[in-house]
Amino acid sequence: MRLILRNVAARLGDDGSLVVAASPDSLARQPWQWDVRLSREPVGQSQDYVGAGIGRHHVCVRVDDAHVSAELLTQTFDDPGTERQTVTIGRPADELWLAVVETGTFRHGHLEVAPGDVLVWEGGDPVGIDITATSDERITVALVILRRTDGQSLRWVP
Amino acid sequence: MYALNAWYVAAWSTEVTREPARRTICEIPVVLYRAVDGRAVALEDRCPHRGYPLSAGRLVGDSIECGYHGFTFDCEGVCVRVPAQEIIPRRTFVRSFPVVEQDGWVWIWTGEKDLADVSKVPDTHWMTDPAWATVTHSFHFDCRAELIHDNLLDLTHESFIHTTTVGDDYIYKHGITVVVDGDVVSADRLMPSVAAPPLYATTMQLDGLWDRFHCTEFRAPSFHVLHSGITGEGRPREEGYLIKVLNGITPIDAHNAHYFYAFSRNFGVDQQWATDELVEGLKTVLQEDADALALQEIGLQTRPPGEFDVLIAQDAGVAKARKVMARLLAAERQGTITTADLEPSSS
Numbered sequence: 001m002r003l004i005l006r007n008v009a010a011r012l013g014d015d016g017s018l019v020v021a022a023s024p025d026s027l028a029r030q031p032w033q034w035d036v037r038l039s040r041e042p043v044g045q046s047q048d049y050v051g052a053g054i055g056r057h058h059v060c061v062r063v064d065d066a067h068v069s070a071e072l073l074t075q076t077f078d079d080p081g082t083e084r085q086t087v088t089i090g091r092p093a094d095e096l097w098l099a100v101v102e103t104g105t106f107r108h109g110h111l112e113v114a115p116g117d118v119l120v121w122e123g124g125d126p127v128g129i130d131i132t133a134t135s136d137e138r139i140t141v142a143l144v145i146l147r148r149t150d151g152q153s154l155r156w157v158p
Numbered sequence: 159m160y161a162l163n164a165w166y167v168a169a170w171s172t173e174v175t176r177e178p179a180r181r182t183i184c185e186i187p188v189v190l191y192r193a194v195d196g197r198a199v200a201l202e203d204r205c206p207h208r209g210y211p212l213s214a215g216r217l218v219g220d221s222i223e224c225g226y227h228g229f230t231f232d233c234e235g236v237c238v239r240v241p242a243q244e245i246i247p248r249r250t251f252v253r254s255f256p257v258v259e260q261d262g263w264v265w266i267w268t269g270e271k272d273l274a275d276v277s278k279v280p281d282t283h284w285m286t287d288p289a290w291a292t293v294t295h296s297f298h299f300d301c302r303a304e305l306i307h308d309n310l311l312d313l314t315h316e317s318f319i320h321t322t323t324v325g326d327d328y329i330y331k332h333g334i335t336v337v338v339d340g341d342v343v344s345a346d347r348l349m350p351s352v353a354a355p356p357l358y359a360t361t362m363q364l365d366g367l368w369d370r371f372h373c374t375e376f377r378a379p380s381f382h383v384l385h386s387g388i389t390g391e392g393r394p395r396e397e398g399y400l401i402k403v404l405n406g407i408t409p410i411d412a413h414n415a416h417y418f419y420a421f422s423r424n425f426g427v428d429q430q431w432a433t434d435e436l437v438e439g440l441k442t443v444l445q446e447d448a449d450a451l452a453l454q455e456i457g458l459q460t461r462p463p464g465e466f467d468v469l470i471a472q473d474a475g476v477a478k479a480r481k482v483m484a485r486l487l488a489a490e491r492q493g494t495i496t497t498a499d500l501e502p503s504s505s
Contacts, residue, residue: 125333158469158477
């Protein structure tokens with residue numbers, strides 16, 4: 001399953017940050033697993049989350065660390081120049097990946113993706129993430145990699 | 159509770175005539191008719207005198223006359239005649255609704271008139287494009303409108319409910335891409351190298367393996383465009399046999415909905431036999447949905463408080479659409495529709 005949230009789809013969190021994705025996504029259905037927030041400044045206590053300033057934002061990843069671990073990377077794709085080629089990135093099917101697009105525009109499958117968009121990939125479809133730049137601007141994303149601590153597959157819960 | 163600041167399909171154009179027709183939309187009784195110049199008119203279907211339905215009356219020119227005591231209202235809902243006296247009491251008016259008629263659909267705006275933005279009426283041009291042929295159906299669904307939205311956003315049910323027409327096991331084996339963009343939620347599924355389902359194989363006259371796709375685009379709160387079709391393996395969708403399924407979902411009340419359905423295709427456009435096959439096949443599909451959702455409605459009405467749906471990743475579109483609907487409803491709760499908003503401007 002692949003989820004693309006345009007920049008207007010986020011909700012405002014209690015601490016003033018923007019909750020761009022969460023699992024579960026609905027209230028009080030199943031135990032809380034994780035959420036990803038954006039803010040201008042770091043929020044809360046740093047020991048409670050994985051966070052980093054990326055571009056104009058501070059990305060904050062909170063997890064239930066008894067069950068989920070998080071890794072936060074800045075992923076940059078070199079300027080493609082005039083010959084734009086599709087880059088395919090392999091994702092293990094048991095990991096849930098989330099990308100916050102900071103700069104650049106690209107085509108992913110048949111969809112156009114732009115700064116402010118948030119992408120979530122989980123499960124076995126797709127495990128190959130293909131990206132084709134559609135402008136000369138360098139593509140920069142905050143990439144969040146989430147795994148279950150027991151080694152099983154982490155699925156997104158609506 | 160309904161999102162009232164929205165366009166809802168009220169009827170097909172052919173249903174609105176010089177005979178008044180009653181329809182209930184979001185629990186609002188509405189009478190539809192055509193003025194002498196042919197434009198569609200929508201008024202609240204309740205005479206302010208004694209609550210009698212205006213739809214049980216008759217048209218007099220552009221006006222409608224109540225069949226009980228003859229109170230008469232113009233196209234704006236202004237009372238222009240009270241037979242028993244010369245003075246018309248100030249409160250004698252009925253609410254009128256903004257109406258748009260486009261491509262064979264009659265839409266009404268049920269909320270604040272000032273917010274009625276014609277540009278927000280969904281695109282349905284395939285209905286009148288000569289390059290496309292269209293089959294339509296109208297159904298009453300014995301369920302809340304939300305269940306139809308869920309049904310359209312999670313098409314894995316086709317594998318189980320519609321086995322003889324559009325279903326196949328491969329549907330639920332393929333994941334979806336869900337895009338949330340403002341009030342529009344889309345759920346897209348590509349099924350590469352599969353056989354066409356029975357109804358498509360017959361009407362498209364094809365066999366072998368194809369790339370099948372369907373993308374439900376929900377324009378909250380009332381309309382879905384299902385971009386569907388079959389194309390050659392690895393080929394662009396635009397090259398294929400294309401289908402646009404247009405679904406107008408209009409709540410009647412908390413447990414019933416109108417379902418206005420149109421299936422436009424770009425193949426076999428002049429082939430009457432294909433149209434006949436689709437009329438019957440799609441009627442079967444809709445009846446299967448209607449039967450299933452009626453049972454689901456009963457299940458939900460008898461479900462104990464505190465129990466909720468168990469949603470899975472394939473429900474991503476469903477879950478996101480519910481959030482959009484909740485946001486629309488919350489926005490309307492913050493703004494209040496006052497009596498002044500409902501009064502005709504000339505009163």
